[in-house]
Amino acid sequence: MGENVIEFTDQNFESEVLHADKPVVVDFWAEWCGPCKVIAPVIDELSEEYLDKVKFGKVNVDFNQQTAMKYGIRSIPSLLFFNNGSVVNQIIGSVPKDNIEKILKETL
């Protein structure tokens, strides 16, 4: 995990994501998910490029099922884009960086 990518959990999700002072990108993933491994380095890169503007983090669905359920995650990787505590965009499945960046810009 990149150093700017935070580990979100059922416990810290509210404070870290819902009450964040900037937009947040949440990557729902698991160890056994192949496509999740593909998207991970892209998230690391974006987290550096958007260091001051956007917060990036991951939710491991194996250990944080409450949060995964709350947001109706039924397929991973799922990227949820949060602004002021609510979901404003969503990407399901692994997609190239350009596509993620496009949605990210819409979110900002």
Added chain:
Amino acid sequence: MNETMKRKVIIIGSGPAGLTAAIYAARGNLNPIVFEGNQPGGQLTITTEVENYPGFPKGITGPELMDLFREQAQRFGAETVFKNVTKVDFSKRPYKVWVGDEEYSSDAIIIATGATARLLGLESEKELFGYGISACATCDGFFYKDKKVLVVGGGDSAMEEALFLTKFASEVRVVHRRDEFRASQIMRERVLNHPKIKVHWNTVVEEFLGSKESGLTGAILKDTKTGTTREESCDGTFIAIGHTPNTSIFEDIIELDDNKYIVTNPGSTQTNLPGVFASGDVQDHKYRQAVTAAGSGCSAALDAEHYLETL
């Protein structure tokens, strides 16, 4: 306007075919660039254990195997890029390939874009894809612990999906349009004898029910013999009705067969255009194995190398 980047060989696709082509082309000093597409590593990255790839007597997971392929290609100088080719122009040489706004050109192109799971084509399926509808049990089965799921299909991949889902789901219902499975006998028997699985024969999905907010809640099933429809509740549905080749950007550009697979000359990877080669599942609806794809990727690189020497 952007500058065109010229390469000796462009490889489109990064499954066993594309990456094997990259290994051979790189070792042949052709300095290949590989556009990996949406799913770097290809279809194997959404499988679990690969037990039939030679050289791995204890098995290996699909993602690990594909990481090794990529590493091997990179070792000899192949450049792999996690980007999607959006458009091609093969009307004259050098052929052109666009990745968004970036323009590349090359005298030799190797197409190895593979195939994707086919879907039923319903509006409601599109709406709920990722919200209860899936084409990958190994990716999404986890979310159906103690839930009820449907599997649509009757081939080996439908049997595999159904059996895999029994690890999580409380009930698995296979929906199949015929009165028998075309799957291999061993898989068929495993499904028919499984206590968690029941089969709805001669049945098709008419519509999916639910919304993005609620997720999938059920499906309207139609009995093809009597024509009667009924509602079946479920939390998830996995579609496994075969594959469709990833050739939409090549339509009307190179020759495709009736099922949209790329046509290659018998015993070669040559398409109808000189210098354009196709390998792997995008031109093979018969074997569709990692090892056959890798083999044809090797052929494509050798064919491309030979072709470039004649220019």
